[in-house]
Amino acid sequence: MDIELSPDDAAFRDMVRAFLRESLPAEVKAGAAATPSVFVEPEIGQAWNAVLNEKGWLGYQWPAEHGGTGWTPLQRYLFEKECASAGAPNLTVLGLKLLAPVLWNFGSDEQKAHYLPRILSGEDYWCQGFSEPGAGSDLASLKTRAVLEGDSYRVNGSKIWTTHAHHANWMFTLVRTNTEVKKQAGISFLLIDLSSPGVSVRPILTNAGDHEVNQVFLEDVIVPAENLVGGEGQGWTIAKFLLENERGGSCHAPKLCYDLDQIEAVSQRESDGRGGKLADDPQWRRRIAKARLQVDALEMIELKIISEIAKGRKPGPQTSLTKLLASNLRQELDLISVDLFGVAGLQLETTRPLYGPDAPQPVHDKGAQIASARYLNSRAWTIFGGTNEIQNTIIAKSVLGL
Incomplete structure (x- = not known):
């Protein structure tokens, strides 16, 4: 390469x-x-x-x-x-990078003509309705039911951990349209207008105090049959395609590299507690060097995948490897950020937003103010988009042949 x-x-x-x-x-x-x-x-x-x-x-x-x-x-x-x-x-990844490829690969001409321009214009803001209270990593066990009645589906169930559902006006979701077949074969992919009667959104606040995720309840929601993407029973195939894009649709290393650069720059002025600067502490430098090597290695893997895509090959299970490595590195860098600021990094301001003229004043500086909140939020990295355990299983089976 x-x-x-x-x-x-x-x-x-x-x-x-x-x-x-x-x-x-x-x-x-x-x-x-x-x-x-x-x-x-x-x-x-x-x-x-x-x-x-x-x-x-x-x-x-x-x-x-x-x-x-x-x-x-x-x-x-x-x-x-x-x-x-x-x-x-x-x-805003959900419409741009997850739904859009589904539409141009599986959607009808009418769906592509209607929804794709509205994603770009911002007229439609999408959320993803996959996980349920009893179906997270075992997504095929989802129970949200869609029953065809004439030219519409009647949908009942609930979705959880639905990012930005409180901002979205549409949700792409997995529903069960057939209970008489293997569970994966009974799943379909449906587009739901969140202004429809019977839709309600309940906020879930994270440990950091952020309102990012929600639970969405669907009670006798009527959805036009034309909002079905692909055919009935094709939802599992579409979901696997979408999740492969979610895990490998973008490169993680550039943002990790940027954040590590910021950490190194701040460490030049932060005290080591002994009269010197943290950047000069040997143990700190070893820790940063280890993180840098891991980020650089991830970037090389991502560039290798890009090289394969450029040759017309699909990224395949390697996206699970990058998702796994990026999740662990994201958490490690956010932990380093907390340690960078010492006691000031332990503040947990729950007022939102933390930007703009009405933002609360930080203790020490803005980086210290968001360090703990960012650390707590990043715990979700090893869960969303498929848990680390799921990624390890995919790698073991598909890459290592175990």
Whole structure:
């Protein structure tokens, strides 16, 4: 694998850098830096989405025929790396990176024509209805029922850990349409308008005090049959396709590298408690060096996957490896951040948001203020998108042949 950039790719990288210098709003960057949860609030995320959409870059992972950029896998990686290095917020992944590929691979022409432009414009804000109180890692055991009545489905059940359902106006969800077959074969993929009668959303506050996830209740919700994506019973196939995109649809290393750079910079001014600077402490330097090597190794794995995709090959189970490594590294860096600030890193401000003119004043500085909250939120990394145990099983079976 050649990791040297061609002149064309270097020029593309420089173009992205110039755009970010000119077009990334300072308040959006500050809001992203002061957000402890994985998803930034819509007022930050959608503002950045709008800037990228006006430029024509929001669908940077999309094929050109569906309104995207049509960029190569390497160009997509360079875009993500430069956005991370500039401190840009994470994009709203659920519609852009999870639902959109499902629609252009499994959706009808009518569904693609209607929903894809609305994802880019921000008219529709999506959430994902997969997990249930009794079906998380064992997703095939889901019980939310959709019964076909004429030209509509009647849906009953509930979904849990539904990120940003309190902001979303639509939810893509897995439902059980057949109880007489193998459980995986009875699952279908349905699009639900959250303004429909019978839908209610109950907030779930995290240990850090963030309202990011919810439980969604569906009581006799009527959904037009035209909102079925694919055919009845195809939901499990679609879900596996979507989860592969969730685990490997983006590169994790650029953001981890950016955060590690920030930690190293702050350690140059933080005290080691003995009259010196933390950056000069040998044990601290070993800890940072170990994390740096792990982040660099992850980046090499992700670049290898990009190389395979560029050759027309599917990423396959290797995405489970990157998800596993990235989850553990995310938690390690957030723990390092807490330790970086010492006692000041233990503050847990529960007021939200932590950006803007009404944000509470931090103890020490803003980095210290969000350290514990970010650490607590990142505990979910080893759960969402498939637990670490699930990823280990996939790797053992599909990669190692055990």
